Structure formats: structure tokens, C-alpha cells
Amino acid sequence: MxxxxxxxxxxxxxxxxxxxxxxxxxxxxxxxxxxxxxxxxxxxxxxxxxxxxxxxxxxxxxxxxxxxxxxxxxxxxxxxxxxxxxxxxxxxxxxxxxxxxxxxxxxxxxxxxxxxxxxxxxxxxxxxxxxxxxxxxxxxxxxxxxPGCFATAAQLALFPLKGAGVTGIPALFGVTGSSGAGVHPKPTTHHPARANNLFAYSVLQHRHDAEVLHAWRGWTETPMATARLMTHSGPFVRGIHLTLHATVPADVAGDVGARYAAAYAGRPFVHVTAGPPELTHAVGTNTALIHAAGDAATGEVQVMVVLDNLIxxxxxxxxxxxxxxxxxxxxxxxxxxxxxxx
Ligand SMILES: NC(=O)c1ccc[n+]([C@@H]2O[C@H](COP(=O)([O-])OP(=O)(O)OC[C@H]3O[C@@H](n4cnc5c(N)ncnc54)[C@H](OP(=O)(O)O)[C@@H]3O)[C@@H](O)[C@H]2O)c1
The missing domain is CATH 3.40.50.720 (NAD(P)-binding Rossmann-like Domain)
Known part of the structure; x- marks a missing residue:
């Protein structure tokens, strides 16, 4: 080719x-x-x-x-x-x-x-x-x-909650490395500003919200459904670490690990991990690592995704x-x- x-x-x-x-x-x-x-x-x-x-x-x-x-x-x-x-x-x-x-x-x-x-x-x-x-x-x-890099992480975290009865607005807290901003230097990618630092950006208005909302509204069949990215710049070059926090019925939360394993069964580039994944285990690969944990007492779910933003x-x-x-x-x-x- x-x-x-x-x-x-x-x-x-x-x-x-x-x-x-x-x-x-x-x-x-x-x-x-x-x-x-x-x-x-x-x-x-x-x-x-x-x-x-x-x-x-x-x-x-x-x-x-x-x-x-x-x-x-x-x-x-x-x-x-x-x-x-x-x-x-x-x-x-x-x-x-x-x-x-x-x-x-x-x-x-x-x-x-x-x-x-x-x-x-x-x-x-x-x-x-x-x-x-x-x-x-x-x-x-x-x-x-x-898809965009944050949007990929967010959607991989959200997708298995399709049909899970999520209540409220799912929160998607993500941290990206400096290569996400491209090759041209900017004040926020300059090494002294970035190396030992952590800060939020595009608060309540990150552009990747558009594609995440588009998907989430389709999956939930709810035209006004919402989900919120909270994006941060981290002190590393490559990768995204994103944590989803959502509330679901207690029985769904109690079985959430199996739900994620079933959603990605047979998919070659999403690995459901036994514990919270680490960024450097995904950087350099085309694989997203994902871990879901649920609290059956409160219905809370936390899902961690790590991936390489450039791959x-x-x-x-x-x-x-x-x-x-x-x-x-x-x-x-x-x-x-x-x-x-x-
Ligand atoms: N960085 C990430 O993590 C990431 C992840 C997912 C998606 N994206 C998206 O992918 C795109 C590229 O991102 P990037 O980080 O690689 O940006 P980048 O480092 O700024 O590179 C973009 C390149 O496009 C070239 N270019 C622009 N117009 C051109 C044209 N008409 N013909 C030929 N070359 C042209 C520029 O080079 P010249 O000046 O030499 O033309 C520049 O090197 C962006 O839209 C970005 O949003 C980025």
C-alpha cells in the first residue's frame, strides 16, 4: 500500500x-x-x-x-x-x-x-x-x-456504563503530558513552567467535551445528557491518566469490574487490569489500560484509564x-x- x-x-x-x-x-x-x-x-x-x-x-x-x-x-x-x-x-x-x-x-x-x-x-x-x-x-x-486523546480516554472509561443507570454528571478528571500541545513551544509547555508543575486548563470548556458529549448522548439515548472533562497539564511528556467518577445503582457498582471485562473482551488494545494502571505501562504502546472499581454501599464507581496520547x-x-x-x-x-x- x-x-x-x-x-x-x-x-x-x-x-x-x-x-x-x-x-x-x-x-x-x-x-x-x-x-x-x-x-x-x-x-x-x-x-x-x-x-x-x-x-x-x-x-x-x-x-x-x-x-x-x-x-x-x-x-x-x-x-x-x-x-x-x-x-x-x-x-x-x-x-x-x-x-x-x-x-x-x-x-x-x-x-x-x-x-x-x-x-x-x-x-x-x-x-x-x-x-x-x-x-x-x-x-x-x-x-x-x-478521536482526540482525552476524548479517547474519556470514552473508553464511559462506554461500559452505557445502560448502567448512571445518575448525575459523570466526572472525568484527566492529566496530560506536554506533547499533547504539539511541536511548537508555548508558555505552558516550556520546561521550567511544566517540569515540576500541575495545573488545570480549559476549565468547564475543554474542546474534547464536544465529542465526549456526542458519544455519551448517543449511548444513553438522552439528548441533553452531560459528562464533564476536567483537564490538567502534568509534569511529563507523554501520556494521559484519566479517572472517571460516576454514580450508578448499588448492584451495578458491586459488579462493575465484570462489566468492564465483558465490554472489552476480545478487544486487542484495551486491557482491563486487576488494579489501578500506571501511566508508564501504557506509554509507547497502542494499548489503553483500564481498571474499574465500585462501592456497592454508595453506588460510586471509579474507573482509571491510562494511554499514550500520541499513539x-x-x-x-x-x-x-x-x-x-x-x-x-x-x-x-x-x-x-x-x-x-x-
Ligand atoms: N499531540 C497530541 O497528543 C494529539 C493527540 C491527538 C490528536 N492531535 C491532533 O493532531 C493534529 C496534529 O497534532 P500535533 O500535536 O502533531 O501538532 P503539531 O506538532 O503542531 O504538528 C502539526 C504539523 O502540521 C504541519 N502543517 C500544518 N499545515 C500544513 C500543511 N498545509 N501542509 C503540510 N504540513 C502542515 C506543521 O508543520 P509545518 O509548519 O512544517 O507545515 C506542523 O508540524 C492536531 O490537530 C491535534 O489536535 C494531537
Whole structure:
């Protein structure tokens, strides 16, 4: 298969390159960048030196998409909307967008968090690609919108509570590493501001609320159901640790571990753990580790999820969704063990 990664100089693009360059079904890879065009990929992503001697191409997204089986767009938010039309016109077999542009079909919900959509007519062409939950349902899709990193953790925590009789607003307390903010330095990602620090951001208005609400309302069949992300920046580079707190009927809480085990039985990239999972056990992998505990006396449930924001939360999930859409082995190119300690 021939693949293009558009926006390959960023963090998600680099992770995608690492995965597609080692994927058993991919034979050719084109990587584009505006700022790095002509430079060796390994100059920008030194860890890829063992995998490629190629250079970044300065092609437009449409040019890069021509003749490709799969095109990944790993661009800053809003950029995909500008180029999606020319990408579709180029006729690739599959388009996978990793930005938020095409994740939310409900345009009113989208606009509340992101503003007016720049390409509303293209939204319905995309399938929301929550790979671990949708699995084989992605088969045959021709355009995929890969979920956000926090949104992936939140939805993996919430999904098994579908039909569980949750009362109140589920609270989703998450902490992310600095790579979640992308390759361009910002005051909140500068090492002295981040290294020994912890702070909340996007309070009551994190953008990933939109896709989490979209899913939760569908799963509960309750149009005004709500769930709340509480997002924090943590003193590490990679990964997300998220804890869900919710209230359910006492009998559901008492059996919640079995409920999560059943929900993810047979899914290759969600492992239900016997105790609270640790971040570094998931970092470097496409696997989400999840643990659910319930108190039958109070009906309280706590669910902990850890994942790698750049793999499970971005490039890995996108490749997994590609595998599913094209009918390949779901795990192809993704059997990654975590380096530990890291
Ligand atoms: N970081 C995460 O943990 C994470 C997780 C899930 C999803 N995402 C989403 O994935 C997308 C990429 O995130 P990121 O963290 O990799 O951002 P990033 O590090 O800022 O990289 C984005 C890259 O896009 C390139 N670019 C922008 N417009 C382009 C164009 N028209 N043609 C070619 N290259 C273009 C930029 O490079 P040039 O300046 O060289 O063009 C930049 O390197 C974002 O939408 C983000 O929200 C990120």
C-alpha cells in the first residue's frame, strides 16, 4: 500500500511515520511539511533515522494525496477543513484526519466549542473512528476522523456504563503530558513552567467535551445528557491518566469490574487490569489500560484509564482504524511493547 502523511513534521506526524514505516502492508510513504520541505525526515525526527533516509516533500495536501491508498492528515486544528476538499478530489482510497475538524457531526455542538465550521458539507463524509469500540463497524469507511486523546480516554472509561443507570454528571478528571500541545513551544509547555508543575486548563470548556458529549448522548439515548472533562497539564511528556467518577445503582457498582471485562473482551488494545494502571505501562504502546472499581454501599464507581496520547490517542488509533476500514489485521503494525522504565 502507498501512504501519505500530511503534516509529518509535527509530533503526531512523527508518530504516524514511525508506525507506517514499520507496517507490514505499507510499501511506500510520502511525508509532507511546509516548513521542513527538502530536509531529511531524520533531521526533524532523529529517532526515525533507522527507518528512513527520505526527505520531507513540499507537496500540497492534494498533490500528496494523488495515487495514494491512504492519506493521513496530521495538521493543526482548522487546517484539515481547508485541504479536505482537494484531498478528496485527488481520489485516495481512504482519508484519515487526526484533527478535530470532522469529529463532531452535530454542527451546533461543534460550533459551541470550535466556532463556525469551515467545511460543514464534508462533515458527514467522515466516520468517527473510535477503533476499540467500533471495531469491525469501521470496515469499508472511506474517511475517518480519529478521536482526540482525552476524548479517547474519556470514552473508553464511559462506554461500559452505557445502560448502567448512571445518575448525575459523570466526572472525568484527566492529566496530560506536554506533547499533547504539539511541536511548537508555548508558555505552558516550556520546561521550567511544566517540569515540576500541575495545573488545570480549559476549565468547564475543554474542546474534547464536544465529542465526549456526542458519544455519551448517543449511548444513553438522552439528548441533553452531560459528562464533564476536567483537564490538567502534568509534569511529563507523554501520556494521559484519566479517572472517571460516576454514580450508578448499588448492584451495578458491586459488579462493575465484570462489566468492564465483558465490554472489552476480545478487544486487542484495551486491557482491563486487576488494579489501578500506571501511566508508564501504557506509554509507547497502542494499548489503553483500564481498571474499574465500585462501592456497592454508595453506588460510586471509579474507573482509571491510562494511554499514550500520541499513539492510542492519535497515530496508533488512526492506524488501527485504517486496518479495520481496509479489512487488514486490526493489530498490523501495532504490536508495541512499552519501554520500562521510561
Ligand atoms: N499531540 C497530541 O497528543 C494529539 C493527540 C491527538 C490528536 N492531535 C491532533 O493532531 C493534529 C496534529 O497534532 P500535533 O500535536 O502533531 O501538532 P503539531 O506538532 O503542531 O504538528 C502539526 C504539523 O502540521 C504541519 N502543517 C500544518 N499545515 C500544513 C500543511 N498545509 N501542509 C503540510 N504540513 C502542515 C506543521 O508543520 P509545518 O509548519 O512544517 O507545515 C506542523 O508540524 C492536531 O490537530 C491535534 O489536535 C494531537
Amino acid at each position: 502507498k501512504v501519505a502523511v500530511v503534516g509529518a513534521a509535527g509530533y503526531v506526524g512523527g508518530e504516524l511515520l514511525r508506525l507506517v514505516l514499520q507496517h507490514p502492508d505499507i510499501t511506500e510513504v510520502v511525508a509532507t511539511s511546509r516548513s521542513q520541505a527538502g530536509r531529511p525526515i531524520a533531521d526533524v525526527h532523529p529517532a526515525l533515522a533507522q527507518l528512513t533516509e527520505a526527505r520531507f516533500a513540499g507537496l500540497s495536501a492534494g498533490e500528496a494525496a494523488r495515487g495514494q491508498d491512504v492519506v493521513f492528515l496530521s495538521l493543526e486544528h482548522g487546517e484539515s477543513s481547508k485541504v479536505a476538499g482537494e484531498v478528496f478530489d485527488a481520489g485516495p482510497g481512504l482519508v484519515v484526519d487526526l484533527a478535530a475538524d470532522f469529529r463532531v457531526r452535530d454542527l451546533r455542538l461543534y460550533e459551541r466549542y470550535y466556532g463556525v465550521h469551515a467545511a460543514p458539507d464534508l462533515v458527514t463524509r467522515f466516520t468517527y473512528a473510535l477503533a476499540d469500540i467500533l471495531g469491525a463497524e469501521l470496515r469499508g469507511a472511506t474517511a475517518l476522523a480519529a 492510542k490517542g492519535a497515530g496508533g488509533q488512526a492506524v488501527q482504524a485504517m486496518n479495520l476500514a481496509l479489512g487488514l489485521d486490526e493489530s498490523a503494525g501495532l504490536r508495541l511493547a512499552a519501554p520500562f522504565p521510561c
